[in-house]
Amino acid sequence: MENNKNSKSAGRKILESKIYPLVFLVIIVLISVSLIMVIGNITQAKIAQQRDAEILKQLNIIFPEMTDFKYLDKYYEIYAGNDIAGFAFTLKGKGYGGDINMLAGIDSNYNVKAISILSNTETPGLGTKIAESSFTDQFKGLGQQDVGLTIDGGKIDAITGATISSKAVADALRGQMEEIIELIKNSN
Amino acid sequence: MSQLKEISPGKKFWVEFVKGIVVTNPVFVLVLGLCPALAVTSSIDNALGMGAGVIFVLLCSNIIISLIRKITPDMVRIPVFIVVIATFVTILSLVFEAYIPPLYESLGIYLALIVVNCIILGRAEAFAQKNPVLYSIADAFGIGIGFTVSLLLVSLFREILGTGSLSIFGFTLFSIPVLSETPMAFFIMPPGAFLVLGLLLALFRWLGVLKNE
Amino acid sequence: MDSKIDETKLIDSGEVYIAHPPHIWGGFSTAKVMYIVLAALALPSAAAVYFFGPRALYLIIVSMATALLTEFAIKKLRKKPFYMDGSALITGLLFALVLPPRIPFWMAIIGAAFSIAIAKEAFGGLGFNIFNPALAGRAFLAICFPAAMTSWYLPAKWFVPGYAAADAITSASPLSESYIYEGTRAALYKDLFFGNIAGSIGETSALAILIGGIILIVLRLIDWRIPAVYIGTVALGSLIFGNDVLFQVLSGGLMIGAFFMATDYVTSPVTGAGRIVFALGAGIITLLIRNFGSLPEGVAFSILIMNAFTPLIDKYVRPKPFGFVKKIAKKDGK
Structure with a gap:
């Protein structure tokens, strides 16, 4: 100045x-x-x-066989050629350390195709194991009713020492699946 | 800073540059910008990304503020500085989101928080508004690199101890046999940042590297 | 700290020396008190070795040696005199006693070094530390290595025939939801009381801890109010929450925490009333963590949290000086 x-x-x-x-x-x-x-x-x-x-x-x-997909407001419709291969949707679970963001796919019979954990802020070494295939593979092929921890009557074994994180994934998926399946059935 | 008027511009440029890295290192001497220094130092990649971001914003804001220093009214200088800094941070975060999405994801909120990083506002107030453009560039590089080096140092310890291995941009440099199987997760978590930063500060004081307060 | 040699040394060096807590009633020097506490801990240590075998003994030796060496190294680094006052040995031993039996030795070394170097010496050494060093070390390990710090094993008794052949049998912590005890309720109480149960090596035997604790109370080295109020709060709370009172009191780290950790002179309040507030707070936090928290056990964290409140308690819970009259409020309306 x-x-x-x-x-x-x-x-x-x-x-x-x-x-x-x-x-x-x-x-x-x-x-x-x-x-x-x-x-x-x-x-x-x-x-x-x-x-x-x-x-x-x-x-x-x-969906390795996917050729095209269409976004329908709350979920994705997955096409393999001209057929519908399944549906996919993103969802959020309330974990131990914050939100767990996931992407889940269900086949045309409404069974779980696979889930993948997009991001999480769980305890490293314990809760972060939810993203490993040893945990996520358990969901493959399950119907909506079976998605849940074994202590809650489902078919998913919780990760030792990370019950809250495991429960967050399973409960969020069961809830969201119900809603999405309802939506799909109504739209047909 | 203005006592050095007799020295040639080239030499002064060099003096202002080196000063920021050691003598007035923003993290370890001025103890500024601790929020990013603690929050984003969980991996080398994040530290590099944050360092690059701060150097970019600091450089641009120092240049602009130095250029307009003679026509900036004293009364509104702080709002002007903030607007200039916020503009560059917004540009930076848009560019990161568009071209380096993984880094954008992992820096999260701290990218936007560069706006309130006291190092940048501090340099604008203490240096750029009083000095010509050339020296302001030197100052920005010096302080920016000093900041980046500090972040790298903290993140080096946190990543090695907290994950048992060291990797840069997905390329693993080395991994320690036992530690990588059961890493000390504490160091990846926020309290680990406080511990590492505190111990590094203590170490530098003890070694007598950083004598001037 | 107040033995003759040390005093003359300090006077010779020209340092002005003001004693900080622990202030102990006359007759016992700090070092003497520390060694008596060590002796009182001999029984829980013996129980640990009896129930968990030679590995418990190695863990104790490794932890104590690490603690002592770290103390020595840090004192040299800070150019301060090193006293063999036994406090580092106590920290090392207490730390070892709250470790799970099969934790790798290198983890125990890191934890013991953390206890002394960070929790104790970085705060200024004995008398200045805010947090109980042994528990701080345990909490550090629990955050660093959550898996290793929560793998419990059934006791494998050293002197029982067939020990060598017996492999480690994993077990859930008695406090966790998935714990199933095969046997009658009375047998469970008996195992909990004598220590024949999964847990940290030194916390399982309520009997051994009780004897050690009572010795210290009788010698007036620890204040009976802290363990009494702490355990009382947990017992009363368990009754209110509808839990098994005896089970809640005997299981987990409550006994060793109440007698040996919460009574630490440096990190607990100085006044009797303050200590009651401290113990009450620790008891409530323990209850909250056990009943609503995501961890099965909360003794370590409850004591650490109350450690942080100790300066505040000391500030507000003060004895009223004799002849003290309450000030008349707002004398001149300032």
Whole structure:
């Protein structure tokens, strides 16, 4: 600011006027907003594309035979050629350390095809084992009624020391499956 | 900072650059920016990503603030700094989300929180608004690299102890036989960050590397 | 800490020395008290070795040696004099007693080193630590190695024929939901009381801990109020929650926690009333964790949490000085 002392021109008058700080701030905000809008527009398409690619990758793991899929509000319809191979949906469980995000696939007989844990914040070394295939493989082929821990009358063995995380996955899946199957039946 | 006026610009550029890495290291000497230093240092990848993000934002904000320093009214300087910084952070997070989604996911909320990282606002207030563009660039690089090096140091210990192995961008450098089977999960969790940072601070004080307060 | 040699050393070195807690009634030096506590712990240690075999003995030796070596190394590093006051040995022994029997030795070494280096010395050494070092070490291991710290085994008695042939039989902790005891209720109480049950090596035998604890109470080295109020709170609470009172009191780490951990001079309040508040709080937290928490046992965490409250309790629960008159509030309306 010391450098201002050197200039005595009209520029200095502007700098000293009372509304100048306000005008300056408004100009800065306007420049900022327009810049963000431009960048936002450029990246928008790419961000959407990245999200689709991620879901496609996960769907392909659950349904290797998939040729196409269609998003229907709350679930995905999976096609293998012209036939419906099954349905997939994302769901959230309330785990020990926060939300557990999952993607589940069910076949056309409404049995579990496979599940995959997209993200979790469970205790490393214990709760994080829910993402391992030794746990998730247990769900394969189960009907909606059998999804649940053995202590709750289901067919899923809880991970030792991580009952809460295991229960979160199983309970969330059973609840969501019921809802989605209902939706599918109603839409037909 | 202004006592160095007699030195040639090239030399001063160098002085301002080196200063940020050791003498005024933001994490270990100024003890600033601890929120990201604790939160995102659970792996080397995150530390590198956060470091790169902070260098980018710091560089851009230092340049712009230094450029407009003579026409910025004193009264509204802090809001102006915040708007400039927030603009670059928003751009950064959009770019990360579009082109490096895994890093965007793992940095999470802390990417947006670069806005309130006191290092960046601190450099704007303490340096960029008083110094020409060239030196502000040097300062941004020095402080930014100093910050990144600190994050890497903390995350190095946390990743090795907490996972029993060390990997950079999916490429495993080494893994310790017994520890990788039963890693010390404590160090990956938040309390581990406090412990490692505290011990590193103590170590540097003890070694006498960081003498000036 | 207050033996003659040390005093002269400190005076010679020109240091001004102000004693911090533990302040102990005259007659016993810190070192002497520590060795008496060690002697009182001999019985639970013996029970540990009897029930869990030579491995328990090795665990105790490894932990105590690590604790002592760490203390020595840190004192040298900080350029402070090293006293053989026995406090590191107690920390090492108490730490070993709350470990599961088959934890790998390297984990025990890390935990014992953490107890001394971080929980005790990083806070300034004996008298300055906020948290009970042995329990802090255990909590550290429980977070680091949750699987290893929760694998329990049935006792494999050393002197019983067939020990060598017997492989380790895993068992759930008696406090966990999935625990099934094959036998009558009376037999379960008997096993819990004598220690023939799965658990940390030193916490299973209520009898051995009781004898050691009573010795310390009789010698007035620990305050009877802490174990009495702590165990009383848990018993009363279990009655309210409708749990098996005797089972809740005898199982888990409650006994060793109440007699040997919660009574630690440094990390518990100094006044009698303060100690009652401390023990009451620990009892309530234990009940809450056991009944509503995701962990089967909560003694270690309850004591650590109350350790954090100790300065606050000491500040607000103070004895009223003799002749003290309550101040008249707002004298001049300031």
